[in-house]
Amino acid sequence: MTSLPAHVGCRLEDIETPALILDLDAFERNVSKMADYAERAGIRLRPHAKTHRCADIARRQVEKGAVGLCCQKVGEAEALVAAGVRDVLVSNEVLDSRKLRRLAALAKTATVSLCFDAPEQVQAASEAAQELDVELGALVEIDMGMWRCGVAPGEAAAALAVLIDETPGLRFLGLQAYEGKAQHLDIYAERKEAIDHAAALVRQSIEAIEKAGLTCQVVGGGGTGTFRFEGESQLWNELQCGSYIFMDGEYAAIKGENGEPYAEFEQSLFVLSTVMSAAAPGRAVVDAGLKSYTLEKGMPTVHGRNEIRLVAASDEHGTLLLPPGLQLPLGTQIKLAPSHCDPTVNLHHTIVCVRKGAVEAVWPVSTRSASL
Amino acid sequence: MTSLPAHVGCRLEDIETPALILDLDAFERNVSKMADYAERAGIRLRPHAKTHRCADIARRQVEKGAVGLCCQKVGEAEALVAAGVRDVLVSNEVLDSRKLRRLAALAKTATVSLCFDAPEQVQAASEAAQELDVELGALVEIDMGMWRCGVAPGEAAAALAVLIDETPGLRFLGLQAYEGKAQHLDIYAERKEAIDHAAALVRQSIEAIEKAGLTCQVVGGGGTGTFRFEGESQLWNELQCGSYIFMDGEYAAIKGENGEPYAEFEQSLFVLSTVMSAAAPGRAVVDAGLKSYTLEKGMPTVHGRNEIRLVAASDEHGTLLLPPGLQLPLGTQIKLAPSHCDPTVNLHHTIVCVRKGAVEAVWPVSTRSASL
Numbered sequence: 001m002t003s004l005p006a007h008v009g010c011r012l013e014d015i016e017t018p019a020l021i022l023d024l025d026a027f028e029r030n031v032s033k034m035a036d037y038a039e040r041a042g043i044r045l046r047p048h049a050k051t052h053r054c055a056d057i058a059r060r061q062v063e064k065g066a067v068g069l070c071c072q073k074v075g076e077a078e079a080l081v082a083a084g085v086r087d088v089l090v091s092n093e094v095l096d097s098r099k100l101r102r103l104a105a106l107a108k109t110a111t112v113s114l115c116f117d118a119p120e121q122v123q124a125a126s127e128a129a130q131e132l133d134v135e136l137g138a139l140v141e142i143d144m145g146m147w148r149c150g151v152a153p154g155e156a157a158a159a160l161a162v163l164i165d166e167t168p169g170l171r172f173l174g175l176q177a178y179e180g181k182a183q184h185l186d187i188y189a190e191r192k193e194a195i196d197h198a199a200a201l202v203r204q205s206i207e208a209i210e211k212a213g214l215t216c217q218v219v220g221g222g223g224t225g226t227f228r229f230e231g232e233s234q235l236w237n238e239l240q241c242g243s244y245i246f247m248d249g250e251y252a253a254i255k256g257e258n259g260e261p262y263a264e265f266e267q268s269l270f271v272l273s274t275v276m277s278a279a280a281p282g283r284a285v286v287d288a289g290l291k292s293y294t295l296e297k298g299m300p301t302v303h304g305r306n307e308i309r310l311v312a313a314s315d316e317h318g319t320l321l322l323p324p325g326l327q328l329p330l331g332t333q334i335k336l337a338p339s340h341c342d343p344t345v346n347l348h349h350t351i352v353c354v355r356k357g358a359v360e361a362v363w364p365v366s367t368r369s370a371s372l
Numbered sequence: 373m374t375s376l377p378a379h380v381g382c383r384l385e386d387i388e389t390p391a392l393i394l395d396l397d398a399f400e401r402n403v404s405k406m407a408d409y410a411e412r413a414g415i416r417l418r419p420h421a422k423t424h425r426c427a428d429i430a431r432r433q434v435e436k437g438a439v440g441l442c443c444q445k446v447g448e449a450e451a452l453v454a455a456g457v458r459d460v461l462v463s464n465e466v467l468d469s470r471k472l473r474r475l476a477a478l479a480k481t482a483t484v485s486l487c488f489d490a491p492e493q494v495q496a497a498s499e500a501a502q503e504l505d506v507e508l509g510a511l512v513e514i515d516m517g518m519w520r521c522g523v524a525p526g527e528a529a530a531a532l533a534v535l536i537d538e539t540p541g542l543r544f545l546g547l548q549a550y551e552g553k554a555q556h557l558d559i560y561a562e563r564k565e566a567i568d569h570a571a572a573l574v575r576q577s578i579e580a581i582e583k584a585g586l587t588c589q590v591v592g593g594g595g596t597g598t599f600r601f602e603g604e605s606q607l608w609n610e611l612q613c614g615s616y617i618f619m620d621g622e623y624a625a626i627k628g629e630n631g632e633p634y635a636e637f638e639q640s641l642f643v644l645s646t647v648m649s650a651a652a653p654g655r656a657v658v659d660a661g662l663k664s665y666t667l668e669k670g671m672p673t674v675h676g677r678n679e680i681r682l683v684a685a686s687d688e689h690g691t692l693l694l695p696p697g698l699q700l701p702l703g704t705q706i707k708l709a710p711s712h713c714d715p716t717v718n719l720h721h722t723i724v725c726v727r728k729g730a731v732e733a734v735w736p737v738s739t740r741s742a743s744l
Binding site for chain 2: 003005016017018019050072073075092093094095096098099102117118120121143147148149150151152180274276277278279280283285288290291292294295296311312313314315316317319330331340342343346347371372
């Protein structure tokens with residue numbers, strides 16, 4: 001039933017809108033740049049699939065040296081394994097025994113691990129693993145002060161590690177230590193300070209775990225805003241960056257070391273829209289609204305046309321404010337750069353891949369809405 | 373690949389989360405209440421399908437007397453006709469000739485109309501209709517001051533009506549006159565005043581059109597916040613309300629005539645979530661985040677538990693702030709009432725219908741992401 005916005009070989013101007021489009025050259029440079037960094041830094045890269053939910057992208061990341069992918073949901077893990085990814089971490093707690101059995105089933109054919117912050121969960125995962133006769137890798141998530149999941153760093157982390165180590169069906173691997181709230185601090189020194197603080201929590205936890213006689217093989221974390229700090233910490237050994245492949249308005253707003261715009265990665269993802277109403281002076285209305293991009297991190301920007309601003313959005317409309325004297329003819333294509341890439345991708349069936357003005361591929365967003 | 377959150381007959385507590393659930397009793401009362409109002413007021417009801425994107429709901433609305441449905445996108449119209457709806461209005465401008473041909477194809481088996489605010493669009497729609505040898509109904513959309521689509525009321529509306537009337541393949545039907553910005557004004561008198569003002573614009577347009585020798589058979593508009601004003605105006609004759617079936621936080625915030633909460637319709641739609649982390653005192657983390665509800669109109673509220681607030685959300689997490697002393701055990705189900713129903717429904721594959729604690733049906737969100 002659902003129409004596709006484009007077919008391979010068609011020109012950019014023939015894409016039906018609204019459509020999520022990807023600048024393939026910029027995307028490939030982003031993928032390579034992070035892969036090169038990880039290789040040079042001698043750190044494993046396990047990119048986050050929650051950003052793209054796309055098997056085609058996961059496969060490209062693995063081809064470029066990623067050790068596997070991470071994701072937030074069992075449904076995402078299933079889609080990644082179906083796409084051929086051999087090593088998947090659910091960087092999140094899973095409690096429901098039905099979900100844990102699905103995860104255990106995946107471990108029949110792939111290396112599967114997940115995070116823990118409660119004994120009840122250890123028990124439930126162990127039962128699922130034993131039932132399916134598999135072993136699930138286990139990371140203890142530590143609370144990095146982001147008001148989400150995780151046990152307290154130090155003794156509490158060590159106690160949970162010991163419990164996991166003693167529990168059949170689970171293999172203690174190490175720590176999940178993601179400092180999410182540091183990623184979008186706009187000042188470089190503040191991001192660095194946040195990761196310095198996070199590093200102290202990680203060190204304290206590693207020491208407590210070693211004191212209990214266990215070893216942290218894996219210390220995972222890091223994001224697009226801070227990965228160099230984790231990469232050079234000598235503590236983290238697996239980076240979980242996601243957004244670097246696409247970028248978005250939230251990351252475009254952070255600053256580099258000397259206050260310059262953070263331009264290490266390029267904006268590669270856009271919502272392509274078309275002016276469908278221009279009946280009144282001073283504004284134009286495009287055919288993409290709240291069902292094509294999300295607003296929780298602010299309005300999308302108009303790519304390449306700084307003089308135009310998107311000022312309002314309803315379900316299927318976006319209103320552009322035009323400077324005095326400018327008119328946008330009906331049919332004009334407008335590229336919107338999303339403010340937040342992950343939930344925006346999740347709104348679309350496909351990613352239309354464009355290179356040199358032509359569509360080179362149409363990738364399904366394969367695990368879209370796989371939040372179970 | 374995608375798992376379903378529930379099967380028919382299972383209990384509420386066995387629904388896998390996150391899941392979009394519908395309180396069927398409340399939903400049915402909402403559907404009936406609006407249908408009864410329209411019947412008593414002698415006004416046609418054409419509910420908006422952009423709210424639900426669900427064939428099962430559309431059919432129920434038609435069974436209760438709706439003359440047809442309206443929607444914003446051609447993909448939605450296709451799904452509605454496929455579901456057996458015989459009369460569909462795209463209450464929006466369509467410009468792309470490919471989309472117009474799809475719409476014309478629908479007119480082979482259903483009554484199909486759409487809105488106009490530009491001569492170029494009249495030309496394009498006429499070509500599609502003639503190519504497919506059908507007639508498309510045409511409403512002139514007038515600008516109600518909501519900074520979106522529509523020609524100026526009065527002479528400009530009449531000029532476009534005359535053009536449509538003279539153009540083959542199109543049948544001039546009347547006016548699209550939706551006052552969107554009035555719907556959520558929290559003070560009753562302000563909503564009334566806004567619709568009084570809108571009525572003047574409609575009257576002026578009808579008079580100009582009649583002066584040009586044409587008749588407005590249809591005057592469409594109205595929403596959940598203002599429908600009684602349009603219904604009693606003697607101007608509008610077709611109501612396009614959408615949200616009344618579900619309600620949301622935005623509508624819960626508006627006030628009735630005497631400042632009382634606007635309780636004409638009941639909250640029937642919830643995102644069911646589960647506490648999946650409770651490792652730190654003072655908070656609990658549920659398994660539903662930005663991929664299960666949208667935030668552009670504020671945070672969802674915790675249904676039936678006013679002492680708990682959802683204070684943060686990331687892709688797949690929602691953090692609940694708990695009052696001193698309260699702990700929420702892992703596995704506790706939490707019902708979140710969305711702040712904005714339309715884009716929240718669009719995030720889900722299914723609507724799980726619950727009555728008396730058991731799942732009675734699982735309805736697909738059939739036109740989900742049908743924004744083309």
